[in-house]
Amino acid sequence: MLKYALLGFLNYQPMTGYDLGALIERSTAHFWHARLSQIYRTLKHLEAEGYVVSHHEVQAARPDRRVYTITEAGRADLLNWLRTPLVELEPFKDTLLLKLFFARPVGKDAILAQLRIQRELHRQLLNTYRTDVAEPINQMRQSGSPLALDALLWDATRRMGEYYVEAAIRWLDETIQRVEAEFPDDDPAGGGSPGDTPPFTP
Amino acid sequence: MLKYALLGFLNYQPMTGYDLGALIERSTAHFWHARLSQIYRTLKHLEAEGYVVSHHEVQAARPDRRVYTITEAGRADLLNWLRTPLVELEPFKDTLLLKLFFARPVGKDAILAQLRIQRELHRQLLNTYRTDVAEPINQMRQSGSPLALDALLWDATRRMGEYYVEAAIRWLDETIQRVEAEFPDDDPAGGGSPGDTPPFTP
DNA sequence: TGATACATGTAAGGGGTTACATGATTTC
DNA sequence: GAAATCATGTAACCCCTTACATGTATCA
Numbered sequence: 001m002l003k004y005a006l007l008g009f010l011n012y013q014p015m016t017g018y019d020l021g022a023l024i025e026r027s028t029a030h031f032w033h034a035r036l037s038q039i040y041r042t043l044k045h046l047e048a049e050g051y052v053v054s055h056h057e058v059q060a061a062r063p064d065r066r067v068y069t070i071t072e073a074g075r076a077d078l079l080n081w082l083r084t085p086l087v088e089l090e091p092f093k094d095t096l097l098l099k100l101f102f103a104r105p106v107g108k109d110a111i112l113a114q115l116r117i118q119r120e121l122h123r124q125l126l127n128t129y130r131t132d133v134a135e136p137i138n139q140m141r142q143s144g145s146p147l148a149l150d151a152l153l154w155d156a157t158r159r160m161g162e163y164y165v166e167a168a169i170r171w172l173d174e175t176i177q178r179v180e181a182e183f184p185d186d187d188p189a190g191g192g193s194p195g196d197t198p199p200f201t202p
Numbered sequence: 203m204l205k206y207a208l209l210g211f212l213n214y215q216p217m218t219g220y221d222l223g224a225l226i227e228r229s230t231a232h233f234w235h236a237r238l239s240q241i242y243r244t245l246k247h248l249e250a251e252g253y254v255v256s257h258h259e260v261q262a263a264r265p266d267r268r269v270y271t272i273t274e275a276g277r278a279d280l281l282n283w284l285r286t287p288l289v290e291l292e293p294f295k296d297t298l299l300l301k302l303f304f305a306r307p308v309g310k311d312a313i314l315a316q317l318r319i320q321r322e323l324h325r326q327l328l329n330t331y332r333t334d335v336a337e338p339i340n341q342m343r344q345s346g347s348p349l350a351l352d353a354l355l356w357d358a359t360r361r362m363g364e365y366y367v368e369a370a371i372r373w374l375d376e377t378i379q380r381v382e383a384e385f386p387d388d389d390p391a392g393g394g395s396p397g398d399t400p401p402f403t404p
Numbered sequence: 405t406g407a408t409a410c411a412t413g414t415a416a417g418g419g420g421t422t423a424c425a426t427g428a429t430t431t432c
Numbered sequence: 433g434a435a436a437t438c439a440t441g442t443a444a445c446c447c448c449t450t451a452c453a454t455g456t457a458t459c460a
Contacts, residue, residue, distance in 0.1 A: 001295075001297055001300060001419090002419080002420090004300065004301075004304070005300060005304075008300075008303070008304035011304070011307075016438095016439075016440090017439080017440070017441095018437095018438065018439050018440075027303075028299075028300065028303060030294065031294055031295065031296040031299040031300060031303075032295055032296070032299070032300045033293050033295075034420085035420080035421065035422085036439090036440080036441090037420090037421080037422085037423095037440095037441075037442085038419080038420060038421080040440065040441060040442095041419095041420095041441090041442095042419090044441095059438095059439095061428075061429065062428080062429075062437095062438060062439075063426095063427075063428070063438060063439040063440075064439075064440085065438085065439060065440085066439090066440075078304070079307060079308065081301070082301060082304060082305055082307065082308045082312075083308050083312055085315065085316040085319050086297060086298055086301065086316070086319070086320065087319060087323075088323070089323050089324070089327060090296075090297055090298075091235050092232065092233055092363075092366075093203075093233065093234055093235075094233040094234070094292075094362075095203055095288060095292055096288055096292075097230075097233040097234070097359040097362055098203060098206065098207060098210075098230065098233060098234045099206075099283070099284060099288070100355050100358060100359055101210070101229075101230060101233075101355060101356060101359050102206070102207075102210035102213070102280070102284060103284055103355055104351055104352045104355055105213075105281060105284065106281065106284045106285050110284075110285055111355075113287065114287040114288070117287050117288070117289060118288065121289075121290070121291050122291070125291060149306055149385065149386070150306045152380065152381070152384055152385065153302050153303060153305055153306060153313075154303060156302060156373075156377045156380070156381075157299040157302055157303050159373060159376070159377070160296075160299055160370070160373045160377075161294075163369040163370075163372065163373045164294075164366060164369055164370075166369070167365040167366055167368070167369040168362070168365075168366075170365065171358075171361060171362050171365045174361075175358045175361075175362075178354070178358070179354070179358075182354055183351065183354065184351070203447090204447080204448090218410095218411075218412090219411085219412075219413095220409095220410065220411050220412075236448085237448075237449065237450085238411090238412080238413090239412095239413075239414085239448090239449080239450085239451095240447080240448060240449080242412065242413060242414095243413085243414095243448095244447095246413095261410095261411095263456075263457065263458095264409095264410060264411075264456080264457075265410060265411040265412075265454095265455075265456070266411075266412085267410085267411060267412085268411090268412075
């Protein structure tokens with residue numbers, strides 16, 4: 001899929017791998033990110049397949065750069081992908097939920113501590129969605145440039161991030177409350193080992 | 203991470219790779235899934251590291267099976283992982299958002315069609331969270347077994363799934379409305395090519 | 405008669421991360 | 433004098449997916 005992120009950006013204008021990395025960092029990173037090492041390899045791959053071409057540029061006082069340009073084949077492949085609807089939901093993975101699922105043996109205090117850390121992390125992320133992520137998009141939306149239309153869609157992706165984090169914070173608040181109310185206190189005497197797991201037949 | 207899903211389940215009781223696959227399918231699949239091929243290889247790896255041991259069981263009228271049991275080292279590693287808080291948010295990837303971000307050239311109708319398909323898919327998923335996923339958890343919660351406590355945490359993971367999908371549906375409804383209201387209609391004459399992309403300097 | 409459940413695995417390949425290597429220029 | 437920016441890449445490794453291979457028993 002990184003392939004299409006790169007073609008998507010190169011469809012606006014030619015640029016280098018380094019440029020693409022910086023652009024991804026400032027725009028799609030909250031739902032699609034990539035390391036430079038992967039970007040360079042993917043560009044090489046795209047060139048081998050004829051979706052982009054590159055030319056080497058010598059610069060004074062700066063390192064040489066390799067500028068990539070999308071080809072007609074690349075544009076056709078991108079447009080084809082963009083027009084193909086996703087007809088299945090993609091599998092979702094979340095380490096926090098995996099940890100919580102099996103967390104009973106670690107006891108109430110450890111569970112609550114971890115949930116509170118997550119709450120703080122999500123609160124910070126919500127803040128960046130509302131400020132740092134929103135700012136350049138709002139500027140583009142009001143610019144009167146033809147990109148104002150693109151920025152309508154960019155803002156939609158930003159709002160999904162915002163909604164998701166808001167849901168996560170509500171969930172964390174509620175889960176913290178439930179664990180406080182319904183999970184038995186850790187046994188300070190340490191009599192019965194708190195790490196024991198009962199057998200079960202699922 | 204699959205490693206810890208497997209250790210987590212084996213910490214309840216010994217079982218085969220096939221059993222683990224079925225169990226994952228019925229419980230953690232909405233936030234952590236795995237193919238059998240990956241499960242078998244991971245179990246082999248865990249045994250090589252001493253976190254599980256296996257014994258071969260010959261069965262009449264059924265294929266032979268290999269039953270895996272967690273070791274003390276495995277239990278220690280699992281507990282250590284469970285006790286270690288996640289202090290960073292994990293990167294998030296979403297193909298739908300990537301597609302929407304670059305979707306301007308495909309035009310209003312194609313964008314709306316794709317958002318409506320997603321709305322329906324999410325509506326269906328919300329339904330399974332509220333019925334199929336909820337049912338066995340509720341049964342365990344009211345069972346009076348020691349697993350009722352574990353089921354409190356299982357239900358928390360289920361609710362996060364429910365909240366997330368609810369947020370996605372609200373977002374889809376809102377985004378469909380905004381695109382309907384603010385995105386210009388496709389040009390039926392086909393005069394100006396609707397796939398053009400303006401240059402920009404981000 | 406055909407599908408489903410049980411049961412285990414290998415091989416090839418895709419996608420991604422981390423660490424390493426290099427080096428000039430500008431800004432604080 | 434130190435850190436950030438510009439700029440490109442390789443090598444090793446991990447995780448995961450898809451496709452392939454095999455075979456019996458039960459149920460509809």
